[in-house]
Amino acid sequence: MNKRKRRKFQLNEKQLGYAMVIPSLILVFVVVLWPVAQSFYNSLFDYRLNDPARSQLMLGATIDLERYVDNHYYIDSQLEDLTSGEENEEIINTITSIKESIDQYHAQLISDEEINTKVEKIDEMLASFTPVTDEDLKYAKIDNDLASDYREKLHSSSEELTAIAESAGDQTKNQKFQQTADLLEATSGNILESNFIGFTNYGKYFKDARMWNSLWNTTVFTVVSVALELALGLGVALLINRAFKGRGLIRASVLIPWAIPTAVAAMMWGFLYDGQSGIIAHYLEVLNIIPGSSWLLSTSGGGMFSIILADVWKTTPYMALLLLAGLQTIPHSLYEASNVDGANKWQQFWGITLPLLKSSILVALLFRTLDAFRVFDLIYVLTGGGPANATESISIYAYKTLFAQQNFGEGSVLSVIVFLCVALISFIYVKLIGSDLFAGRTK
Amino acid sequence: MNKRAGIGFYVFLAVFVFLVMFPFIWVFLTSIKPPGEIFSSFKWFTSNPSLESYDAALSNRPLLRYMLNSFVVSSLTTILALLFASFTAYAVTRLPIKGKGLILGIVLAASMFPQIAIISPMFNLVTDLGLRNSYLGLVIPYITISLPLAIWILSTFFQKIPFELEESAKLDGASPFQTFRKVVFPLAAPGVFTTGILVFIAAWNEYLFALTINSDDTWRTVPVGISMYQSQYSIPWGDISAATVIVTIPIVILVLFFQRRIVSGLTSGSVKE
Numbered sequence: 001m002n003k004r005k006r007r008k009f010q011l012n013e014k015q016l017g018y019a020m021v022i023p024s025l026i027l028v029f030v031v032v033l034w035p036v037a038q039s040f041y042n043s044l045f046d047y048r049l050n051d052p053a054r055s056q057l058m059l060g061a062t063i064d065l066e067r068y069v070d071n072h073y074y075i076d077s078q079l080e081d082l083t084s085g086e087e088n089e090e091i092i093n094t095i096t097s098i099k100e101s102i103d104q105y106h107a108q109l110i111s112d113e114e115i116n117t118k119v120e121k122i123d124e125m126l127a128s129f130t131p132v133t134d135e136d137l138k139y140a141k142i143d144n145d146l147a148s149d150y151r152e153k154l155h156s157s158s159e160e161l162t163a164i165a166e167s168a169g170d171q172t173k174n175q176k177f178q179q180t181a182d183l184l185e186a187t188s189g190n191i192l193e194s195n196f197i198g199f200t201n202y203g204k205y206f207k208d209a210r211m212w213n214s215l216w217n218t219t220v221f222t223v224v225s226v227a228l229e230l231a232l233g234l235g236v237a238l239l240i241n242r243a244f245k246g247r248g249l250i251r252a253s254v255l256i257p258w259a260i261p262t263a264v265a266a267m268m269w270g271f272l273y274d275g276q277s278g279i280i281a282h283y284l285e286v287l288n289i290i291p292g293s294s295w296l297l298s299t300s301g302g303g304m305f306s307i308i309l310a311d312v313w314k315t316t317p318y319m320a321l322l323l324l325a326g327l328q329t330i331p332h333s334l335y336e337a338s339n340v341d342g343a344n345k346w347q348q349f350w351g352i353t354l355p356l357l358k359s360s361i362l363v364a365l366l367f368r369t370l371d372a373f374r375v376f377d378l379i380y381v382l383t384g385g386g387p388a389n390a391t392e393s394i395s396i397y398a399y400k401t402l403f404a405q406q407n408f409g410e411g412s413v414l415s416v417i418v419f420l421c422v423a424l425i426s427f428i429y430v431k432l433i434g435s436d437l438f439a440g441r442t443k
Numbered sequence: 444m445n446k447r448a449g450i451g452f453y454v455f456l457a458v459f460v461f462l463v464m465f466p467f468i469w470v471f472l473t474s475i476k477p478p479g480e481i482f483s484s485f486k487w488f489t490s491n492p493s494l495e496s497y498d499a500a501l502s503n504r505p506l507l508r509y510m511l512n513s514f515v516v517s518s519l520t521t522i523l524a525l526l527f528a529s530f531t532a533y534a535v536t537r538l539p540i541k542g543k544g545l546i547l548g549i550v551l552a553a554s555m556f557p558q559i560a561i562i563s564p565m566f567n568l569v570t571d572l573g574l575r576n577s578y579l580g581l582v583i584p585y586i587t588i589s590l591p592l593a594i595w596i597l598s599t600f601f602q603k604i605p606f607e608l609e610e611s612a613k614l615d616g617a618s619p620f621q622t623f624r625k626v627v628f629p630l631a632a633p634g635v636f637t638t639g640i641l642v643f644i645a646a647w648n649e650y651l652f653a654l655t656i657n658s659d660d661t662w663r664t665v666p667v668g669i670s671m672y673q674s675q676y677s678i679p680w681g682d683i684s685a686a687t688v689i690v691t692i693p694i695v696i697l698v699l700f701f702q703r704r705i706v707s708g709l710t711s712g713s714v715k716e
Contacts, residue, residue: 028549038564264687268467322709
């Protein structure tokens, strides 16, 4: 830093540098790193959005106060109602004892200052028919022992009342007791036990044939399509690496498949493959390449063939462009020198082109492999993972578990598996590529 | 390899271009057929072209609304990503800070993270913020894709600007931020623009977040909207072809105008110069 006059608030270069980096880093942490960590955390729970008893992450016992307060409100009056008009001493004693113990547990529950305040607040809200939307208010942590004792008591009381209901002779009495028994059972369901299950979900998926099948499908798709794209892309790049008229046209026609949304491409190919009106299915059948026009989308082999062909169509041009750019950096003099030495084209390819193209190829392969391994929209739109899960990739399986079954615990396990695979693939490639990846960016 | 291009070469080019463009050609030819003809024959050209499919594509589903949604979401995403990324790329390439390798490593790793591993917490976050079925609800998750991409490409462009200009700006008494704003940024403008195009295309094409977060029909984006044209029982190929043509036209225009820039952006990360 040389001596210059500065205004007071002016940052020096270093400070400015950190100030410019920090907002992006915060964003990356919030929208990328935190969600991945959260996914991993979710995967340790039996966490289902569509099941009120498991729609929360609960490390300890928790009580759904909204439902509990609502149910508890009726318990007293219903139990009272059961004793009135009852002549059997024994039944009266049973009911009184149930009532006493519930009162006792309830008193113990609201002896906690925080829960008591929440209960009062929810009471008011329920009285005015306001739904409780604030999660912090709705759920409260309670002591694990109290939770299991109270739960157990409500459950056993419910059973006692059911027994009375069943032994009761007349219909009305039976109904009355059964109703109260159901109410107690429902209340016991509002006291939630911890749904932390550790690595149980992982163990489950480790033995899940569908998971291994989807992992296999993803691997086959990735390896075959990336290999084809590399071979074809390299061929095209070598052929068009020369001066010719109409480069602009080639470039544009190559960019359009890359630029259109994958979902749109998948719809187009869905039409071309269609068993009735699909032109590609029709031609392939006429040429006897496939057994019948419906083979493409209704058999497992055909399904895999279809998604690979569509992917090769969409990304080969992109691969060719990347490799062409790499080819153009190879000095022409190298070829001239080897011509003088009498090397043939084949020797030149293996001796000059490939070694010098190595880092371009690896970088292109890295990005393509990761993209292919994460494949979602192409398969989701084109085959939906079918027929009979034959084209289901691991991302599709994860999506279905997460959003069709609303099972965020198990779905997160699958997404963590995708993440680990992707991390492993990147690790291998980055080791192979080494510091070249950062070349030209940092000084 | 400055080989001369012969007849055989041009034949090869013609075949290549035809193969690459075939799906578009066929879909376009289908879109102007009367709907009855689509299912009955494999004839290439129809004798009585009609715009019926276009009419149906626009009236059966709010296709123009999808395009508007995509446009707004992608534009907002691009502007935000460029704003943050240009700061970061500048600092990483040209300012004396520590941990540059680490920062770029985090950025690169972030761009490799699978979206499926991010989607469920992101879905909960957007739901809790009450942003489902809104533009902002998609812009937030799109940062995951666009910001690392933008930083990665922009840093190559910033790196290429000669350091001499910056030095002389410093000597003239410009503050570091003034140097960035008045000297480096204008010089990098073409690179920033190129990055903008790539980020825009990436956001326009995104599917998974758009599918889960904006599930209401009026908030769907183009890729999701198009994929919803098929119903359980029948597939209106005429509508789909017409809709595909309509949504592909803006992309074709974009590509035709900016093809050089797009190629330079795409290849900037993969080639050592």
